[in-house]
Amino acid sequence: MREDDDPKKPSQESSGVSRREFLKIGGITVAVPLVAGPRVVEAAGEPVKVYGPGKVPVELTVNGKKHALQLEPRVTLLDALRDHLDITGAKRVCDRGECGACTVLMDNKAVYACAVLAIEAQGKQITTVESLMEGETLHPVQQAFVDNDASQCGFCTPGFVVATKAFLDRHPNPTPDEIRRGLSGNFCRCGTYHGIQQAIAQVARKGA
Amino acid sequence: MKAFEYATPETKEQAVSLLGASWGQAEILAGGTDLLALMKDDVVAPKRLVNIKEIKDLKGVTSSAEGFRIGALTTLGDLADNANVLKEYPALADALNEAASPQIRNLATLAGNLCQRPRCWYFRNGLGLLPKSEGGKDLVAEGENRYHAILGNDGPAKFVSPSTIVPALIAYGAKLRLVGPRGKREVPLEKFYAIPATETEREHDLRPNEIVTEVIIPPAHGVMAAHYEIRQKATFDWPLAVAAVALTMNGSRVESARVVMGYVAPVPWISPEAEQALVGQPINAETAQKAADAALGNAKPLSQNAYKVQLARVAVKRAILKAGGAA
Numbered sequence: 298m299r300e301d302d303d304p305k306k307p308s309q310e311s312s313g314v315s316r317r318e319f320l321k322i323g324g325i326t327v328a329v330p331l332v333a334g335p336r337v338v339e340a341a342g343e344p345v346k347v348y349g350p351g352k353v354p355v356e357l358t359v360n361g362k363k364h365a366l367q368l369e370p371r372v373t374l375l376d377a378l379r380d381h382l383d384i385t386g387a388k389r390v391c392d393r394g395e396c397g398a399c400t401v402l403m404d405n406k407a408v409y410a411c412a413v414l415a416i417e418a419q420g421k422q423i424t425t426v427e428s429l430m431e432g433e434t435l436h437p438v439q440q441a442f443v444d445n446d447a448s449q450c451g452f453c454t455p456g457f458v459v460a461t462k463a464f465l466d467r468h469p470n471p472t473p474d475e476i477r478r479g480l481s482g483n484f485c486r487c488g489t490y491h492g493i494q495q496a497i498a499q500v501a502r503k504g505a
Numbered sequence: 506m507k508a509f510e511y512a513t514p515e516t517k518e519q520a521v522s523l524l525g526a527s528w529g530q531a532e533i534l535a536g537g538t539d540l541l542a543l544m545k546d547d548v549v550a551p552k553r554l555v556n557i558k559e560i561k562d563l564k565g566v567t568s569s570a571e572g573f574r575i576g577a578l579t580t581l582g583d584l585a586d587n588a589n590v591l592k593e594y595p596a597l598a599d600a601l602n603e604a605a606s607p608q609i610r611n612l613a614t615l616a617g618n619l620c621q622r623p624r625c626w627y628f629r630n631g632l633g634l635l636p637k638s639e640g641g642k643d644l645v646a647e648g649e650n651r652y653h654a655i656l657g658n659d660g661p662a663k664f665v666s667p668s669t670i671v672p673a674l675i676a677y678g679a680k681l682r683l684v685g686p687r688g689k690r691e692v693p694l695e696k697f698y699a700i701p702a703t704e705t706e707r708e709h710d711l712r713p714n715e716i717v718t719e720v721i722i723p724p725a726h727g728v729m730a731a732h733y734e735i736r737q738k739a740t741f742d743w744p745l746a747v748a749a750v751a752l753t754m755n756g757s758r759v760e761s762a763r764v765v766m767g768y769v770a771p772v773p774w775i776s777p778e779a780e781q782a783l784v785g786q787p788i789n790a791e792t793a794q795k796a797a798d799a800a801l802g803n804a805k806p807l808s809q810n811a812y813k814v815q816l817a818r819v820a821v822k823r824a825i826l827k828a829g830g831a832a
Contacts, residue, residue: 336510341518347553350508370511370554373541393542394609406582406611412538413612416511417556460608481740482606 332367348416355416359384360428366415374418375399375410378425386426386455397483400456400463401425407463407482426455429462437503438462441496449487457483461497470501506541507550513559517684517716523555524714526686528707533557533716535578536613538605539621548622548631563616563718572723577616577716581670582607584615594722596673596730596749596828603734604669606741616717618668619681619697623708623771624743625653625664633704635661651809652745655817657770658805662700665768666708671698672749672765672773673732679722685715694720695765698772708771727753731827734767735816744768745813748800748820750828752783759783764800764825769817776800779821788829790822797822 333353335346349370357364357377366381375392378384378401387410388398394412401410402424429436435443438461448454457480464471464479471479476497485493511534514520525531532540532551535558543549557563563578568589575584584590585601604610604618622628627636627644636644645653645663653663671694679694697710711717730751734744747767753760764779779800786792797818804814 338512338523340512340514340520340522341516343516343519345512345514345519345523347510347512347523349510350552353511369508371506371508371544392545394538397606397608400608403611407608408611409538409608412536412541412609414511414534414537414541414554417513417534417537417558464607478740479607482608 353416356419357382357415357423358421359423360425361422368415370414370416372415373411374401374403374413374415374423377415377418378410378423384425384427387459388452388455390452395484396453396456397460398453398456400459400483402459402463405463405466407460409482424459426459429458436462437500438465438496441499442493445492445496445499447489447492447496449485449489453483453485453487457485457493461493461500465497465500469504471497473498506544507547509544509551510553511556512553513556515559515561517560517562517718520555520557520560520716521684521686521714523553524716525553526714528705528713530713531555535617536580537617538609538613539617543622543629546629546631548629557716563716570724572721575615575720575722577718577720578614580611581605581613581615581618582610585610593725594673594677594730596676596732596751597670597722599732600670600673600734600747600749603732603740615670615720618670619674619694619717619720620709620711621667623664624667628664634664634701634708635704637661646807649809650807651812652743653807653810654770655801655804655806655810655813656766656774657700657772658807660700660702662702662708662771663807664708664771666698666771666773667743668773669734669744669747669767672747672767673730674720674722675765675773675775676730676749676751676763677722677725677728678751678763679720681717682719682721683711683715684718685712689718695773695775700771725751729754729828729830731824733820733824733827735820746817746820748817748824750821750824752788752825752828757787759786759788762796764796764821766800766817766821769804769813776821778802783825788825788831790826790831793822793825793829793831796825 335348337344352367355366355368390396390398392411394409399410403421531553534554534556564576567574675695732749734747736742736744749765751763762780762783764776766774779796782796782799800821801818
């Protein structure tokens with residue numbers, strides 16, 4: 298145990314403040330002025346709140362759980378999930394709404410988390426790949442990806458799984474062409490498309 | 506992405522008031538699929554984003570004698586699923602279903618699609634809409650222009666208009682309604698786009714503190730319309746050529762025609778030549794080919810894009826045949 302971790306031992310620092318307490322105090326005194334409430338401006342004779350450009354309170358509901366964050370308005374939903382909530386299933390690849398690796402559900406619709414600002418996702422139900430497993434049991438879509446060897450390096454897989462779930466919710470009995478079109482927003486650079494199509498067809502057959 | 510301040514007004518009037526009187530101050534955030542990418546690449550760096558998604562007046566669709574009113578915030582996905590679109594405006598339904606990917610269609614709004622910025626790679630790399638070298642050379646004409654304009658490219662603008670949905674909307678005779686500090690105005694969609702002559706102009710007639718509120722499409726009973734686009738990839742790709750055609754028939758002959766191309770010019774390109782070639786004719790492979798030849802008669806390809814002339818010709822021909830029920 299390090300010296301300043303022992304609560305019984307008096308602080309050796311001359312100020313009487315342990316290093317950990319100092320860091321805590323420092324953290325608070327630095328954080329407070331950086332997080333500002335909204336400024337109110339008059340627009341068409343009515344007050345409208347203007348947030349930022351510094352950090353502002355942002356509340357996100359992810360996988361059914363509410364999280365209170367302090368973020369600049371420019372932080373995307375993807376970066377909020379990964380860098381601020383440590384929910385890293387959605388992957389940051391192109392960051393331009395082109396590859397699908399960051400696919401999440403927003404109010405049950407598949408969206409690119411990189412194309413949404415965290416601040417505008419407030420009040421929405423965000424669902425990530427992390428919520429699909431039940432205990433140690435894979436979601437049927439995840440199991441079908443395993444069964445059909447539908448990933449190689451695996452980096453695109455979480456986005457594909459989430460996009461597949463959203464697709465099958467809307468198209469429970471898809472044709473092969475509907476599968477190709479319905480998953481066209483996700484890329485696999487290893488080229489596991491055949492396995493992915495087989496996986497989706499398998500889930501559709503089982504009616505999951 | 507540069508830092509910005511953010512507001513979510515609840516009325517159109519508040520939103521207009523929060524926008525700036527000149528470009529560069531504020532941008533409208535609707536679906537955000539184009540804007541956020543432009544901001545990440547520092548092509549635009551607004552000081553304020555005005556999120557208009559909480560403005561109720563901009564939502565929803567309604568049908569009336571005037572036609573079909575589509576609120577500006579309607580997403581491409583919701584519009585593609587709309588029963589009235591599927592029944593009355595099949596060319597629009599096709600264009601919507603071909604656009605981007607499901608994830609984009611779930612976010613992107615119709616008005617955002619109409620106002621999206623060009624995909625020209627010089628523009629997207631921060632070199633402007635009319636990119637020039639320091640020595641004044643036209644970077645597009647002398648550079649990588651395989652996806653650029655083959656019509657309307659005599660001036661400095663050589664990018665192509667980016668919406669794949671606009672040609673079908675123009676073919677159906679759609680109008681736009683906008684609101685700004687001086688009130689409302691209405692513009693036929695075909696008049697909304699303009700070829701910029703200087704770098705300070707945009708490629709459309711949206712003013713910096715205006716908002717598109719709705720799109721109105723006239724009733725299309727008796728209109729036979731089709732959309733056809735040619736891409737390198739089967740899905741989720743910017744097209745090489747788009748054609749939309751709307752016909753009214755008198756018996757087996759064409760009474761009136763609209764032929765609109767996309768991805769060939771800095772604006773959606775209406776072809777009166779093709780329209781003239783069709784009027785009074787039956788629709789068959791021969792008349793469609795003649796109209797398609799007429800549509801591209803004035804094409805002037807750049808150094809790398811002569812292939813687009815033939816692709817656009819094929820798109821027009823196939824759209825005519827599809828509209829006429831012959832394909």
